[in-house]
Amino acid sequence: MRSRDFPGTVEAAADAEAWLASESGALGLAGDTTFAINLCVEELFLNAVKHGHANKATISIWTEPDGARLEFVDDGQAFDPTAAPAKRLQGPGTDFEIGGFGTGLVQKFTRRMTYRRAEGANRLVLEFDAGPNKNPDLRAVSAE
Amino acid sequence: MDMNVTETAEGVTHVALDGRFDIAGAQEVDGRFAEVAEKAKILVIDLSKVSFLASLGVRTLMVSAKTMIRRGAYIAVAGANEGVEKVLRLTGFDELVGLYPDTAAAAAALTSRAKEFESRKS
Numbered sequence: 001m002r003s004r005d006f007p008g009t010v011e012a013a014a015d016a017e018a019w020l021a022s023e024s025g026a027l028g029l030a031g032d033t034t035f036a037i038n039l040c041v042e043e044l045f046l047n048a049v050k051h052g053h054a055n056k057a058t059i060s061i062w063t064e065p066d067g068a069r070l071e072f073v074d075d076g077q078a079f080d081p082t083a084a085p086a087k088r089l090q091g092p093g094t095d096f097e098i099g100g101f102g103t104g105l106v107q108k109f110t111r112r113m114t115y116r117r118a119e120g121a122n123r124l125v126l127e128f129d130a131g132p133n134k135n136p137d138l139r140a141v142s143a144e
Numbered sequence: 145m146d147m148n149v150t151e152t153a154e155g156v157t158h159v160a161l162d163g164r165f166d167i168a169g170a171q172e173v174d175g176r177f178a179e180v181a182e183k184a185k186i187l188v189i190d191l192s193k194v195s196f197l198a199s200l201g202v203r204t205l206m207v208s209a210k211t212m213i214r215r216g217a218y219i220a221v222a223g224a225n226e227g228v229e230k231v232l233r234l235t236g237f238d239e240l241v242g243l244y245p246d247t248a249a250a251a252a253a254l255t256s257r258a259k260e261f262e263s264r265k266s
Contacts, residue, residue: 010167017166042199089206090236092213092239094240098203098206098207099199
């Protein structure tokens, strides 16, 4: 397992994604999985910092025989993304509020999420499939 | 993220994006996107060189789409890779804006719709 701490700033999301792209490459994860991991971390980071006012986040990544795991721990306000409704536009009308799509994306891009609140922190474990790489370009770009 | 805006003789505005449409990418192009969405009559957004899209990027696209549709203008997205297209579909962006495999197909579809609308008016 590899872990790293990041400050609770929006800018740190990019550092976290760059670190994860490198780790994903080292773990040999498929491009699809790397894309999903990057997406989830960006959305979780935004939620934790902007809405949860987190001061720091710790990210850990490792693999199991059936896929990749990522733990996202933040010291922000309690928030369970597994219980939040997934927002999606319905129909072609323009009378809608823009925003709030991140949690739904995290739910859809993971195979399973497990949340617990412990010691004043949100602790979320995400499970990802590590199937065959369907799009080599994704991996090449993500590993830059 | 790089953003290149061109206009064809047929009046189609092409916005070609290149890079990651993440937090930083969205911040880089938000202002220019808003300007284009206020002026363009037919807009094709080329995502073929966008390797990654997250919710803030979707937000930028949705704001532009909302502006253009309310103005009675036409907008489409082309060339999204598998992951990017999945994000667009999961957020319902495809309910608002058509997704096309390439810019030529998108421009042809929008131009045809615009001409059809004009012929009905006259």
